[in-house]
Each structure stands twice: as structure tokens, then as C-alpha cells.
Amino acid sequence: MAAPLPITVEDLNIYYGDFLAVEDVNVQIMPRSVTALIGPSGCGKSTFLRTLNRMHEVIPGAYAKGKVQIDGEDIYDPRVDPVNVRRRVGMVFQKPNPFPTMSIRDNVLAGVKLNSSRISKAAADELMESSLRGANLWNEVKDRLDKPGLGLSGGQQQRLCIARTIAVKPEVVLMDEPCSALDPISTLAIEDLIHEMKQDYTIVIVTHNMQQASRVSDRTGFFNIAGTGKPGHLIEIDDTEKMFTNPANKQTEDYISGRFG
Numbered sequence: 302m303a304a305p306l307p308i309t310v311e312d313l314n315i316y317y318g319d320f321l322a323v324e325d326v327n328v329q330i331m332p333r334s335v336t337a338l339i340g341p342s343g344c345g346k347s348t349f350l351r352t353l354n355r356m357h358e359v360i361p362g363a364y365a366k367g368k369v370q371i372d373g374e375d376i377y378d379p380r381v382d383p384v385n386v387r388r389r390v391g392m393v394f395q396k397p398n399p400f401p402t403m404s405i406r407d408n409v410l411a412g413v414k415l416n417s418s419r420i421s422k423a424a425a426d427e428l429m430e431s432s433l434r435g436a437n438l439w440n441e442v443k444d445r446l447d448k449p450g451l452g453l454s455g456g457q458q459q460r461l462c463i464a465r466t467i468a469v470k471p472e473v474v475l476m477d478e479p480c481s482a483l484d485p486i487s488t489l490a491i492e493d494l495i496h497e498m499k500q501d502y503t504i505v506i507v508t509h510n511m512q513q514a515s516r517v518s519d520r521t522g523f524f525n526i527a528g529t530g531k532p533g534h535l536i537e538i539d540d541t542e543k544m545f546t547n548p549a550n551k552q553t554e555d556y557i558s559g560r561f562g
Contacts, residue, residue: 305332305472305503306372308353313367314532315348315357322348324532326367328522335495335504337514337541340524340556345533346507349524350475353505354390355383371473388416391466395478397458399450399465405442408450408461409433412469428468435501436464437494456487463494467502474498476506480513492517511557515545523553 308330315323323345330336338346351357352365355376369376376386399408409429413420420428429446433439438460442453450461459479466474476495480488495517498504508514514521522538537550548554 306370307331308473308503308505309368309370310353311368311370313349313352313365313369315345315352315365316363317360318362321532323524324534326535328535328538330503330505331520332503333499333501334519335499335506335517336538337518337521338505338507338524339509339511339514339521340533340536341526342509343533344524344526346524347477348533349535350477350505350507351392353473353475354392355386356392358383388412388469389471390473390475391469391471393459393462393466393474393476393479396482397455397462399453399458399461401449401451403450404447405450405453405461406446409464409468412465416469432464432468433461435467435498436460437490437497438464454487456483456490459483459487459491460494463491463498467498471502473503473505476504478507478509481509488513511545515541521545523548523550523556525552525556 310326310328313326314321326349338350340346348357353369357363357365365377371389374381400411403411406429409432410425413428430439433442438457441457450458453461480491483491492513495504495506506517518541520538521541521544523536523544524533525536526533536552537548544553545557548557
């Protein structure tokens with residue numbers, strides 16, 4: 302299998318109807334690494350994240366202009382099917398969202414079945430186990446696979462959602478504040494998991510927790526906004542250690558040192 306290429310974003314402008322929400326993003330996201338996006342609320346971090354798998358355009362009137370290349374293919378090319386993009390680029394949301402009527406087993410396999418992949422029971426069982434192991438959840442749930450996913454704790458539910466995401470074998474995993482609803486112990490479990498996952502996946506995480514960004518990421522990008530009604534901008538992106546010790550931009554330094562935001 303060829304080594305993955307960076308995600309290359311060129312001249313990306315993101316709209317909600319007539320409103321320009323994020324302006325002129327140009328960035329490369331390195332493969333098999335963790336990129337954290339930080340910045341004050343409402344500055345476009347999550348909006349940008351959702352353009353990386355075309356989830357943004359699910360919102361009525363929302364669209365993006367520009368290029369997002371994954372493995373050299375522009376996912377906004379009119380010939381590209383957004384459903385295939387979302388198969389390649391999985392997403393984990395802020396609040397754990399297991400399907401309430403499904404068992405743990407069926408939750409893991411939901412995406413695979415939705416993609417109408419014909420799969421034997423043996424292959425399904427193997428995929429389910431490998432996905433739960435990949436999410437560090439197998440040992441905790443292997444004796445209750447037929448019980449509802451909602452019966453798990455919040456942190457376990459989030460790892461179940463990660464297992465469901467990786468079961469469809471994506472190349473990229475997007476995480477939108479995946480720990481904001483979790484207690485510190487569950488947060489640590491997710492952070493440990495992110496460290497392990499970057500061996501196989503390109504990960505982009507939005508977080509409001511700067512300590513988390515400094516712990517889990519290889520590179521950090523800082524988004525900011527000039528004021529209400531103005532578009533968000535990617536101010537700078539660099540190696541995480543440099544961003545937190547010697548950022549190039551004064552706005553970044555002010556945000557990281559707590560002088561605003």
C-alpha cells in the first residue's frame with residue numbers, strides 16, 4: 302500500500318448562504334499524525350473540520366469554494382461522490398452518539414452495513430472485534446456484545462463511536478471536541494487511543510482544551526476571528542511544541558497565554 306499523501310487545502314472559503322464563515326485557508330495536514338485545531342468559540346474550527354469530509358454541505362445553504370486534496374484527489378471535484386468521501390474520512394462528534402436501538406455489536410457494524418457491503422458472519426465478527434480492539438474497548442465489552450450501546454458509560458460510548466468509525470476503514474479520522482462531554486479518566490483513555498491510532502490514520506482534532514492539544518498533537522493550528530460577523534482565519538500552524546513555546550504570531554501568543562479568548 303502506498304504511503305498516504307498530505308491533505309492539501311488551497312484557497313478554501315466556507316459559506317453559510319451569503320455569510321463567509323471561514324476565509325482563505327491554505328494548509329497541509331501531514332499523514333499519520335495528529336493535527337489539533339485551537340482558537341476561541343465561533344472562529345470556524347469545527348466548520349473547517351467538517352469541510353474535510355464534506356459534512357459542511359449537509360447544512361441547508363452551506364457550501365465551500367476551493368480545493369481539498371486527499372491523496373491527490375480533490376474531494377470537491379464535481380465528479381466525486383460525497384458519500385465515498387465520508388467513507389474515506391470518518392468523523393467522531395462532540396457528544397457520543399451510539400445508535401440507541403442497536404446492540405454494541407450492531408453499532409460497530411452499522412457503517413459497514415449502511416455502505417451495503419455484503420459481509421459473511423465470520424468476517425463481520427472479525428471486523429467487529431478488530432475495530433473494538435482498535436478502540437481499546439474489546440476487553441470491556443466482549444461479554445455483552447448483544448446489550449445496547451447506550452448501556453455503556455460516556456467514555457465507553459465515545460470509544461464505541463470510534464470503533465464504528467474505524468470499522469469502515471477510513472484513511473482520515475476527524476474528531477470534533479471528542480472529550481468535551483467526558484470525565485478526566487475517560488478523556489485520558491481517548492487521548493491514549495489517539496496516540497495509538499496515528500500509526501494507522503491521519504487525525505485532525507478540534508479541541509478547546511489547550512493542554513489536550515499540547516499532549517496529543519504533532520502540529521497545532523490556531524484559528525481566530527477579527528470580530529462578530531467577520532470570517533474566521535487560520536492564523537498559523539506549526540509543530541505543537543513551537544506553537545506553545547515560540548509562536549510566530551502575536552495573536553497566537555495572546556491566546557495561548559490566556560490574554561484573550
